[in-house]
Amino acid sequence: EVQLVESGGGLVQPGGSLRLSCAASGFPFSSYAMSWVRQAPGKGLEWVSGIGGSGESTFYGDSVKGRFTISRDNSKNTLFLQMDSLRAEDTAVYYCAKGGIPHWGQGTLVTVSS
Amino acid sequence: DIQMTQSPSTLSASVGDRVTITCRASQSISTWLAWHQQKPGKAPKLLVYKASNLESGVPSRFSGSGSGTEFTLTISSLQPDDFATYYCQHYNGYSWPFGQGTKVEIK
Numbered sequence: 001e002v003q004l005v006e007s008g009g010g011l012v013q014p015g016g017s018l019r020l021s022c023a024a025s026g027f028p029f030s031s032y033a034m035s036w037v038r039q040a041p042g043k044g045l046e047w048v049s050g051i052g053g054s055g056e057s058t059f060y061g062d063s064v065k066g067r068f069t070i071s072r073d074n075s076k077n078t079l080f081l082q083m084d085s086l087r088a089e090d091t092a093v094y095y096c097a098k099g100g101i102p103h104w105g106q107g108t109l110v111t112v113s114s
Numbered sequence: 115d116i117q118m119t120q121s122p123s124t125l126s127a128s129v130g131d132r133v134t135i136t137c138r139a140s141q142s143i144s145t146w147l148a149w150h151q152q153k154p155g156k157a158p159k160l161l162v163y164k165a166s167n168l169e170s171g172v173p174s175r176f177s178g179s180g181s182g183t184e185f186t187l188t189i190s191s192l193q194p195d196d197f198a199t200y201y202c203q204h205y206n207g208y209s210w211p212f213g214q215g216t217k218v219e220i221k
Contacts, residue, residue, distance in 0.1 A: 035210060043199055045150075045214045050208035059208040068157050083207065101163045102148055 002026045002103040004096045007109030016086050016112070020107055022079040022096030030074040032052070033099030036081045038092035039107075048094070049081065064090075086112045116140055118206055120213030126221040133189040135216045137202035146206035149178055149187045152215075153198045161200075162187065183215045192218070 008020040020036070035050040049070040050059045058070050069082040079096055091112050096105040117140040127133050137147065146164035150158040155182055160169045162178035175190045189196055197220055202213040 031206060035131040035208070037210065037212075045203075047210040047212065050210070052208070056210070061209075095157060095208075099205075099208075101169075102150075102160060102203065102210075104150075104157045104160070106157050 002098060003101060004098065004103065004105030006094065006096050006105045006108040007092075009094065009110045011111045011113065012086055013114050014087060014112055017082070017084045018110060020081040020083065020094055020096075020110070024077045024079065024096075024098070027098065029072075029077040034079045035097045035099065036070065036071060036079075037095045037097050037104075038110075040089070041093070042091040043092075046092075048100070051079070053099075055084065083110070086110075088112050115209065116211050118202055118204055118211045118213040120200075120202055120216050122216060123214065123216045124217045124219060126219045127192050128221045129192055129194060131192045131221075133192050133196075133218060135187045135200055135202075135218075137180075137185040137187070137213050139183045139185075139204060143204045143206065146182050146204055147178075147180070147185050148215060150201045150203060150206050151178075151198045152201065153194075158201065163205075189218075 003025045006025045012018050036048040051070045055072045065084045071080045093107040095107045119138045121136050147165045149162040152158045161172050166178045176186050197215045199215045201215050
């Protein structure tokens with residue numbers, strides 16, 4: 001069974017940084033691309049960033065390009081999202097999601113506020 | 115970039131009704147389409163992948179169809195547990211565009 005468990009969310013001030021993690025199990029992690037998807041309060045789903053199975057290819061949505069960095073550690077079956085220069089509009093629940101047939105984690109809340 | 119457009123945005127229906135949600139892609143995506151159900155405060159849940167394949171454990175009253183640019187999700191007989199928001203998603207490649215969502219409400 002695919003399991004994805006996010007952690008690292010919390011309250012951060014505008015301009016601050018936060019690092020999200022996603023622990024994966026139940027599938028051959030290094031064989032699959034992974035993504036981060038977010039959902040602002042009361043809004044729809046927005047793809048944030050994706051990474052290839054080997055970690056060499058990374059992709060970003062326009063709203064986070066230059067501020068967020070996606071990475072992975074295949075030896076630990078873990079996905080990361082480094083979020084810098086955070087803004088109020090980055091406030092959202094962040095979901096880790098598996099590529100191929102998409103599966104979701106339970107999400108972690110990031111709140112950017114002073 | 116590929117855009118996904120769902121209709122309607124909100125749908126009011128009664129238990130037992132047949133419900134259809136439409137999703138259109140701005141260009142052909144073959145059958146690289148998934149449907150997800152989301153309830154308030156919960157993570158999305160995969161219902162259908164590859165346009166018409168039901169995820170394991172999903173009730174058979176759900177079905178998906180379509181290819182190219184036009185897709186539908188049908189609930190054959192709406193149940194109380196089905197009142198939720200539904201999203202379509204194109205998932206081939208590294209950018210995952212989503213539809214804006216369809217909220218299914220109690221009539």
